[in-house]
Amino acid sequence: MLVLGIDPGSNHTGWAVLSQVAGRYVLHDAGVLRAKAGQDLALRLVFIHAGLLELIGRYQPDQVAIEAIFKHRSAESALRLGHARGVALLAAASHDLPIGEYNPMTVKRTVGGHGAAGKAEIQRLVQRLLGADRPLPQDAADAAAIAITHLAQSRFQALAKAAR
Amino acid sequence: MLVLGIDPGSNHTGWAVLSQVAGRYVLHDAGVLRAKAGQDLALRLVFIHAGLLELIGRYQPDQVAIEAIFKHRSAESALRLGHARGVALLAAASHDLPIGEYNPMTVKRTVGGHGAAGKAEIQRLVQRLLGADRPLPQDAADAAAIAITHLAQSRFQALAKAAR
Numbered sequence: 670m671l672v673l674g675i676d677p678g679s680n681h682t683g684w685a686v687l688s689q690v691a692g693r694y695v696l697h698d699a700g701v702l703r704a705k706a707g708q709d710l711a712l713r714l715v716f717i718h719a720g721l722l723e724l725i726g727r728y729q730p731d732q733v734a735i736e737a738i739f740k741h742r743s744a745e746s747a748l749r750l751g752h753a754r755g756v757a758l759l760a761a762a763s764h765d766l767p768i769g770e771y772n773p774m775t776v777k778r779t780v781g782g783h784g785a786a787g788k789a790e791i792q793r794l795v796q797r798l799l800g801a802d803r804p805l806p807q808d809a810a811d812a813a814a815i816a817i818t819h820l821a822q823s824r825f826q827a828l829a830k831a832a833r
Numbered sequence: 834m835l836v837l838g839i840d841p842g843s844n845h846t847g848w849a850v851l852s853q854v855a856g857r858y859v860l861h862d863a864g865v866l867r868a869k870a871g872q873d874l875a876l877r878l879v880f881i882h883a884g885l886l887e888l889i890g891r892y893q894p895d896q897v898a899i900e901a902i903f904k905h906r907s908a909e910s911a912l913r914l915g916h917a918r919g920v921a922l923l924a925a926a927s928h929d930l931p932i933g934e935y936n937p938m939t940v941k942r943t944v945g946g947h948g949a950a951g952k953a954e955i956q957r958l959v960q961r962l963l964g965a966d967r968p969l970p971q972d973a974a975d976a977a978a979i980a981i982t983h984l985a986q987s988r989f990q991a992l993a994k995a996a997r
Contacts, residue, residue, distance in 0.1 A: 711926035714919055718927075744911040748902055751915020755878055756923055758916065762875035763882075 670823065671697065673730035673761075674816025675721065676808050677753040680704055682717050683808030686728045687816040689824065694817055696799045697728065699809040710749075714756045721760035733761040734819030736811075737770040769819040776811075779818040834987065835861070837894035837925075838980025839885065840972050841917040844868055846881050847972030850892045851980040853988065858981055860963045861892065863973040874913075878920045885924035897925040898983030900975075901934040933983040940975075943982040 676683035685699035702720040704713035735757055761768050771779075777786045780794040792810040796803070798817060805813055840847035849863035866884040868877035899921055925932050935943075941950045944958040956974040960967070962981060969977060 709926075709932075711922040711932055714923045715926045718923055738909070738912055744908045745902070747908040747912040748915040748918075751912040752919030752922065754912075755916030755919035758875040759878045759882055759920055759923070762873075762879045768873075768875055 670732060670820070671728060671730045672732050672734055672816045672819050673724065673728065673766075674734045674812040674814070674819065675757045675761075676736060676811035676815060677717070677750065677757040678808065679710060679713055679717075679749050679753045680706070681808045682720070682753060682757065683806070683810070683812035684721070684724055685805070685809055685813035685816050686724070686730060687813060687820060689820045693800075694798055694820065696801065696805075696813065699805050699813055701806050701808045710752060714752060717753055718756045718760055721757060722764075725760060725764050725766070730766065732769060732819065732823075733766045734769040734771065734815045735761070736776065736815055737772040769822065771815060771818045771822070776814050776818045779821050780814045834896065834984070835892060835894045836896050836898055836980045836983050837888065837892065837930075838898045838976040838978070838983065839921045839925075840900060840975035840979060841881070841914065841921040842972065843874060843877055843881075843913050843917045844870070845972045846884070846917060846921065847970070847974070847976035848885070848888055849969070849973055849977035849980050850888070850894060851977060851984065853984045857964075858962055858984065860965065860969075860977065863969050863977055865970050865972045874916060878916060881917055882920045882924055885921060886928075889924060889928050889930070894930065896931045896933060896983065896987075898933040898935065898979045899925070900940065900979055901936040933986065935979060935982045935986070940978050940982045943985050944978045 671688050674685045682702040686697040688695050704716045774784050782790050782794050788807045791814050792804045795810045795813045835852050838849045846866040850861040852859050868880045938948050946954050946958050952971045955978050956968045956971050959974045959977045
């Protein structure tokens with residue numbers, strides 16, 4: 670199963686394509702869609718949407734994983750995040766891809782971090798889990814962490830189903 | 834100039850197509866895109882996006898008007914609204930349509946209401962401005978109020994420019 674993890678943001682949207690082979694996470698590709706600074710929000714959304722559609726077309730993922738709603742953000746940052754997240758959900762759902770949503774706490778714990786782990790810590794943990802020589806860019810590492818969480822949960826759910 | 838006003842919502846997205854002829858507002862059409870209750874947010878976004886693209890194709894508006902960011906909403910409702918708003922901005926910007934954004938206070942004042950005017954009051958004021966026999970559905974009336982605000986501002990700006 671190929672998973673596209675997305676860390677949406679109205680300026681930078683991280684993405685990572687992962688699978689799991691014999692219990693190990695395999696990174697296929699990852700990157701960050703960086704909208705032009707100072708560009709209108711609507712044009713940045715067009716850029717993010719087009720970028721994600723291009724990635725879905727290129728890698729043909731089976732599923733998409735995305736961070737769940739932040740309840741604790743300020744209304745202003747939540748609204749801005751919502752714009753980018755809406756466009757990411759649209760890109761996935763318009764291709765009939767199943768979408769897994771995970772809250773930040775679950776993502777942090779799955780990659781081995783504590784609840785208060787920052788971006789640099791997640792980056793380091795993801796690098797270790799992937800056995801990579803170099804760390805991914807932070808937003809791409811966040812997207813990889815979300816994809817890892819989805820694979821771990823899917824695997825856990827499959828194991829739980831087999832045990833029944 | 835034909836304006837598509839949009840009142841985005843993750844369940845109901847109001848829309849109205851208006852122009853201004855000899856100082857009077859002319860309603861071409863209006864309605865509400867109603868997503869299926871209980872449907873996943875991602876699928877509701879696909880529905881809203883497809884609906885707005887269809888309207889843009891059918892009416893070929895010159896410009897789009899949409900409500901600006903609510904700063905005072907709760908983070909949770911702001912995030913949900915952001916999803917729908919992001920998809921609406923995407924639909925407009927992907928067709929290179931200029932987008933006017935107006936805060937609720939400006940919209941209420943433009944249609945003749947006070948700042949605390951509720952939805953029913955806006956509905957009644959819009960009906961009067963349009964000289965309509967029947968009120969529009971509330972979300973469509975909100976969209977019409979936003980379109981009226983855009984037309985009023987555009988006209989005001991054109992007049993100010995001519996006076997210089």
